[in-house]
Amino acid sequence: MQLFNKKGSSGGDSIQAWHPNFRNVAELPDIKTVRTKFFVNVAGIILALVSLLSWLYVEYNLRALNQQVAGLEQDISHNSKPSREAIANYKKFKDDQGKLTELNTFLGTQKVVFSDFVIGLGQTIPDHVNVSSIQLRAADVSVKGVVKSSAEAASTIASQYEKNLRDNAELSKRFASISLASLSRDATTGYLNFEMVFKFKN
16 A cells, blocks of 8 residues: 555545745845835935926026116116106207297288388387387287377377378388377376377288
C-alpha cells in the first residue's frame, strides 16, 4: 500500500501545497523605481516657482507703471504753467476778437469815416469857436461847441459857421443836410452854446 500518491495520479484528488502568509504590507519597503513623494515634492516646487514668477511679473509691471505715472506727473507739473498761460492768452484773444468783430460790424454800418469827418470839421472851424463833443449816431452826427465871443457877435458867428458848413463841397457829398439844431446862452460864462446836426443821406 502506497502511503502517498504521486501528483497527478489517478488514484485520488490532488492536494495543492499550502503555507501561511506572514507578510506585513505596511512595513514592507517601497521598491518602486520612482517614489510617490518625489512627484509630490516636484509638484510643490513647480507650484512655488510659478507663484514666485507670477509675483515677480506683477511687481515688475507695477514698478514700470509707477515709473510711467511719475514721469507723467512730472510732465504735467512742467507743462502746467505754459498751459495756464496758453489758456489765459486764448481767453484774452477771444475777448479781443469779440471786440474787433463788434468794431468791424459797427464800422461796416457807418456812413462816414469818423476820422475823416473830424479832420474835415477841424479845417472848417472859425475863430472863437471851440468844439466840445462829437457824437456819431445812427441817422446823423451831432457836433456841440461854444462860441467864445460877445453876445452880439456870437449869434452871427454861429450862423455864418452853419452856412460855411452847408457850402462845403466835401460835406455836401456825405450829408443830406447840415443845420443849427440849438443855440443857447450859458448863464455862467456868458458864451453861446450851439449844436450842429449833420444828417446822413438815405
